[in-house]
Amino acid sequence: MSALGILSNANLNGGQKLAVKYFSVAVALFGAQVLFGLLAGIQYLNPDFLFGILDFSVNRMLHINAMVVWLLFGFIGSVYWLLEDESGVPVVGLWLGNLIFWIFTLAVVVVVLVYLLIQVGPGELKSIWLINEGREYIEAPRWADIGIVVCVLAFFYNVAATFAKGRFTGVGGVLVLDLIALAGLYLAGMWYTPNISMDQHWWWWVIHLWVEATWEVLVGCLMAYGLIKTMGVRRKIVETWLYIEVALMFGSGILGLGHHYFWIGTPEYWFTIGGFFSALEPIPLVAMVVHAVFDAGHHKLKSTNNPALAWIIAQAFGNFFGAGVWGFMHTLPQINLYTHGTQWTASHGHLAFFGAYATMVIAFLYIAIQRWRGGVYMSGNLVGAWKWKWAIFLLHLGMITMVMGLLIAGYEQSQIERAIGGSDWVAYFTAQAHRWFVQGMFWRQVGGWLFAAGFVLLAWDLMTIGKRETRPALQHPAAETGA
Amino acid sequence: MAQELWWASPSFWRKTAIWVTGFSFVVLIFLTFDTVKQITAGSPRVPAYSVINQRIDYVFDEKRNFQVPVVGPEEPLFGQKLSEAEAATLVNHGKLTTQAKNCMNCHTLLGNGSYYAPDLTKSWLDPSWGSKEVREQSMVEFLMDPTDKLHNAVGRRMPNLGITEAEARATVAFLKWMASIDTNGFPANFKPIDQADAPEPATAEPVADAAPVQQ
DSSP: OOOTTOOOGGGSOHHHHHHHHHHHHHHHHHHHHHHHHHHHHHHHHOTTTTTTTSOHHHHHHHHHHHHHHHHHHHHHHHHHHHHHHHHSSOOTTHHHHHHHHHHHHHHHHHHHHHHHHTOOOOSSHHHHHHTOOOSTTOOSOHHHHHHHHHHHHHHHHHHHHHHHHSOOOHHHHHHHHHHHHHHHHHGGGSOOOSOHHHHHHHHHHHHHHIIIIIHHHHHHHHHHHHHHHHHOOOHHHHHHHHHHHHHHHHHHHHHHGGGGSSSSSOOTHHHHHHHHHHHHTHHHHHHHHHHHHHHHHHTTTOOSBHHHHHHHHHHHHHIIIIIIIHHHHTTSHHHHHHHTTSHHHHHHHHHHIIIIIIHHHHHHHHHHHHHHTTSBOBSTTOTTHHHHHHHHHHHHHHHHHHHHHHHHHHHHHIIIIIIITOSSHHHHHHHHHSHHHHHHHHHHHHHHHHHHHHHHHHHHHHHHTTTTOOSBOOOOOHHHHOO | OOOOOGGGOHHHHHHHHHHHHHHHHHHHHHHHHHHHHHTSTTSSSSOOGGGGGEEEEEEEETTTTEEEEEEEEEOOGGGOOOOHHHHHHHHHHHHHHHHHTTGGGTSEETTEEOSSSOBOTTGGGOGGGOOHHHHHHHHHHHHHOOTTSOOOSSOOOOOOOOOOHHHHHHHHHHHHHHHTSOOTTOSTTOOOOOOOSSOOOTTOOOHHHHSOOOO
């Protein structure tokens, strides 16, 4: 082990060395997400900006695709991070994991270049195979889809074989089963049909059952590990909570899929099933808040890694408000008829993806950087602590400003365009020109700049935190960290 | 230590998680079989592609208490009646075009996509196309080169995506077919273009001039 505060791979186990590679690409893609979000946001205020060069559709696609991929890279990195700790043995087939990392990263670069330079193709199947699938969130061309499946299978092999060889903890068991579902569901989005209803029906299997089910369980696993690591919470307690969360999450989320089946041609019984089960979806998120806050309080906020703990708490609340409250607000069909496809959805999407997922990956980035610097001190009175505190503050301030701006625009749109105007072309632009909408979009952009400032500070902090520390990390009482 | 409470034990919650997940998944599978059957093209909810040979309207249904698509008399697209296979080929080409041109990253289809441009679910029926006589041609011309057409007063324009005439006609076919899907009343309160048989007076204008202007 090298000296405290010095960044060295000698401080990491095999899985963790691979994890920091994934984390590095994740942070770069997070930056890309912020950049293309800013460009798309500017286009709402000034539609001539980059018109014909980087149109809104390209910026928006890059904005959401960068998000999906940086979160996936963050999740994969986080799992490699905890894998040897949890299983007690070195990662099985690590060379494959390393190879796949480079292939995956190279594929992402190629896809981004094609998005930027070629953008659209002729209306033929070959465009879908080579350029752009044109389906929100899973725009990646088919060749990349197949690549993603291969990468995820290799990742799954690493995880499952390592746990099988070593210790199968509760966290490990949930993780392995969840990864099977996560990889399997992606297949539902990998085929073409001219029937838009059928297309949307299966598309939601990927989008909903990832974002509102399997990703949630995955962050549940990460939170369990994070709480054990940062506060030394007893494993039995976090694992019991994890099982409760899984029961509630899948119990509400699987049939909650129905709240996307109100208006796409699917039968009317989804009104009842989708409305009822999706209304229950916030319950597991309440459980996660209770769990995290209770544990933090129980340990009197004494943690070995204050920035990570702060982001874990931010995750608990962000998940509850972003996914839970903001989702519940427009989940019942009686209101969704008017809010569906408006900025209301964008408001929910921003807060939910940030609150539920970005926060958890950031917590892991801080857990990783601490070990990477040789287990450096990261508790109270940390040298240069202003940076992580201002970063978390600015990122939240920016996000909340964006979310409120979009929400007000969405309120206005659902009234003027949907309820009164009847959603035709005139009604749409009447709503877009309304001053409440324009003001909402202006404040969204202000929020975007604040968020971007927070991102820059976060990236700077991740590169420097602990560098000038000479104290070792605090230790938990040994009894609490055991199995 | 006191005896462990059954409701606080990991094994109880592990079993609960497995049973709840399994049960929910089985229910979802059953519902999926039924739903897929009901949304297969050619079913009452999602008509066969040859529906583009007929007039499609969107009318309030007293019994269901929302607007539903109504398939009317014969009104072939571009004046040419197509067989089921020909219609399917045309709609398929249109769907491929909407994907290859990345329509969903500005527009919404069935309410899903992006929010930078109008929803296309009932765009075939949009009154802004002027009259049903000029609608098809206006749509084709608009798709092929939208940049010089008047869109709105907020300054947002659709870029020129290099859409060929064949792709534009196919896209119009796809949009007409999509308008026939029973979307449970979404969008609500939509006022479709007048498609009555009596020709409209000459005031009806193509979209380029009739597009809304906001202050």
